Amino acid sequence: MSLKVFDGFKFAKLPTPIHMMDPRAKFTMTMGLFVAALLFSNIYALIVIFLVQLPIVYAAKTWKKWAASMRAGLLLAVLIFAMNFVFGSTLVFSAAMTLRFISLMSAFSLFFMTTSPDDLGLALEQAHVPYTLSFTFTTAVRLVPTMALDAQTVIDAQRSRGLELDKGNFMKRIRNYIPILIPLIVSAIRRSIELAEALESRGFGASPNRQPLIVLRMKFTDYFVVAVTILLEALAVYVYLYVPLPSPNIPITMPKIFPWL
Amino acid sequence: MIRTEGLKFSYPSASEVLRGIDLTIGDEEFVAIMGENGAGKTTLVKTFNGLLLPTSGRVTVDGVNTRESSVAQLSRDVGLVFQNPDHQLFSETVREELAFSLRNFGYGEDTIDRRVTSILETLDLSRYADSSPFVLSGGERKRVALAAVLVWNPKHIILDEPTIGQDYQQKDRLRNFILQLNTQGKTVITITHDVEFVAECKPRLILLSKGLVIGDGPAEDILSDEQLIEKASLARPQIGALMHELRDLGLSDRVIDVYSAEQAILGALGRRR
Numbered sequence: 001m002s003l004k005v006f007d008g009f010k011f012a013k014l015p016t017p018i019h020m021m022d023p024r025a026k027f028t029m030t031m032g033l034f035v036a037a038l039l040f041s042n043i044y045a046l047i048v049i050f051l052v053q054l055p056i057v058y059a060a061k062t063w064k065k066w067a068a069s070m071r072a073g074l075l076l077a078v079l080i081f082a083m084n085f086v087f088g089s090t091l092v093f094s095a096a097m098t099l100r101f102i103s104l105m106s107a108f109s110l111f112f113m114t115t116s117p118d119d120l121g122l123a124l125e126q127a128h129v130p131y132t133l134s135f136t137f138t139t140a141v142r143l144v145p146t147m148a149l150d151a152q153t154v155i156d157a158q159r160s161r162g163l164e165l166d167k168g169n170f171m172k173r174i175r176n177y178i179p180i181l182i183p184l185i186v187s188a189i190r191r192s193i194e195l196a197e198a199l200e201s202r203g204f205g206a207s208p209n210r211q212p213l214i215v216l217r218m219k220f221t222d223y224f225v226v227a228v229t230i231l232l233e234a235l236a237v238y239v240y241l242y243v244p245l246p247s248p249n250i251p252i253t254m255p256k257i258f259p260w261l
Numbered sequence: 262m263i264r265t266e267g268l269k270f271s272y273p274s275a276s277e278v279l280r281g282i283d284l285t286i287g288d289e290e291f292v293a294i295m296g297e298n299g300a301g302k303t304t305l306v307k308t309f310n311g312l313l314l315p316t317s318g319r320v321t322v323d324g325v326n327t328r329e330s331s332v333a334q335l336s337r338d339v340g341l342v343f344q345n346p347d348h349q350l351f352s353e354t355v356r357e358e359l360a361f362s363l364r365n366f367g368y369g370e371d372t373i374d375r376r377v378t379s380i381l382e383t384l385d386l387s388r389y390a391d392s393s394p395f396v397l398s399g400g401e402r403k404r405v406a407l408a409a410v411l412v413w414n415p416k417h418i419i420l421d422e423p424t425i426g427q428d429y430q431q432k433d434r435l436r437n438f439i440l441q442l443n444t445q446g447k448t449v450i451t452i453t454h455d456v457e458f459v460a461e462c463k464p465r466l467i468l469l470s471k472g473l474v475i476g477d478g479p480a481e482d483i484l485s486d487e488q489l490i491e492k493a494s495l496a497r498p499q500i501g502a503l504m505h506e507l508r509d510l511g512l513s514d515r516v517i518d519v520y521s522a523e524q525a526i527l528g529a530l531g532r533r534r
Binding site: 150153154156157158159160161162163164178179182183186187190 | 307310312331332333336337340341343345347348349350351361362365366395409410413
């Protein structure tokens with residue numbers, strides 16, 4: 001089931017250097033990968049961006065979950081490839097766009113797998129993001145696994161009423177998801193209202209000045225990671241602007257099926 | 262007939278939830294399943310319509326192995342009503358909500374109309390036919406969810422915690438309705454934590470604990486067994502507790518419902534009504 005994709009974004013506490021890194025350093029690293037992946041549409045560059053992540057995944061000891069989330073994203077990756085190719089892109093460009101998606105997914109999966117929502121909230125607070133905002137964000141992250149569980153229950157309930165998700169043509173299959181999405185959205189809204197009421201009953205926001213119990217401190221390795229990220233990013237921008245990258249010349253495209261495009 | 266043989270089930274990346282269950286639930290039986298939270302009750306019933314397939318062992322419904330059939334096919338005979346109605350209501354009107362499964366099963370519009378109207382009446386929902394299911398109260402939504410399954414008239418009906426969120430009168434009605442379904446020839450399997458509900462219905466009671474069946478028999482026997490009650494995190498029903506306290510007077514503590522208790526007490530007092 002496609003819900004496995006959420007597993008790849010679930011935090012699990014492990015004693016690895018990646019897990020123990022300051023969330024801000026990790027966020028810088030993720031953003032570095034994010035910007036680089038969006039910057040380039042050259043396939044060699046995107047291959048490098050993808051490969052760079054592998055040692056980090058290895059160091060974080062999250063191979064299995066990472067691989068599972070990659071497998072779960074496969075369908076979307078295939079769709080992106082097919083869409084690009086069908087609508088007139090070359091084989092190489094379609095592959096590059098797919099690789100961009102995979103790299104982005106991998107980077108964010110890595111970040112969320114190794115950063116606890118608590119750390120994330122602390123980092124946001126210390127970056128002077130208003131507490132209500134950082135709280136909203138961490139709660140949203142925290143609720144993802146719950147939502148995934150809900151989604152599974154909704155799917156089970158509707159299948160028990162004779163719904164067959166993978167039946168029918170393409171449009172019918174998309175429509176099949178309406179009975180899944182509506183209960184999911186409705187129960188998410190209900191839950192958020194309940195949560196808000198419960199929070200207010202417990203005095204949320206009563207005192208404007210919050211004193212954090214734990215203060216995050218960047219260590220030497222954290223500064224080092226940030227410095228390396230900035231350096232590599234600068235290098236990437238330089239390459240993007242001034243170095244003409246080679247591209248494999250495989251001029252295969254689909255025959256035009258939509259002549260107006 | 263629903264039969265499980267050596268049924269084991271574990272979710273991926275979790276320990277075994279069902280650890281070898283052998284059960285036979287005959288046609289037209291009325292069964293309650295009780296047990297502590299996490300005992301595997303919901304997991305067990307999800308194997309009855311093929312939503313979950315055994316990791317080992319097998320489940321057969323009227324002789325058909327659930328492995329060899331689809332959920333949609335099995336659901337025609339096994340109607341499973343989920344605990345939380347919010348996990349399944351999605352239509353603009355209650356009428357449409359009830360028609361959903363009938364459309365899935367390929368019924369014609371005439372039949373759909375007839376069946377929906379009839380079930381709306383049966384479950385006291387007619388006045389909400391054209392309302393959105395989302396504006397109804399919790400108890401009403403629960404009845405809509407029940408109606409949404411009963412509408413296709415499955416042979417075996419499974420209810421996951423049907424009494425939650427129902428006021429006393431609705432609960433009474435629900436009990437009568439369930440008993441009525443059973444006398445009409447349906448197999449009724451209900452998961453519940455409500456000992457009073459079970460005491461008044463007196464079904465066959467199956468106790469689950471940590472993925473195993475630890476008790477199976479008439480509700481009177483199970484709910485008066487000190488050890489089983491303890492093991493399954495239950496409590497005696499109030500009447501049962503009272504009769505237990507009064508056992509020194511020579512009263513049987515296997516009595517758990519009001520009517521039988523009345524008979525027993527009057528009998529002990531040497532009077533008859």
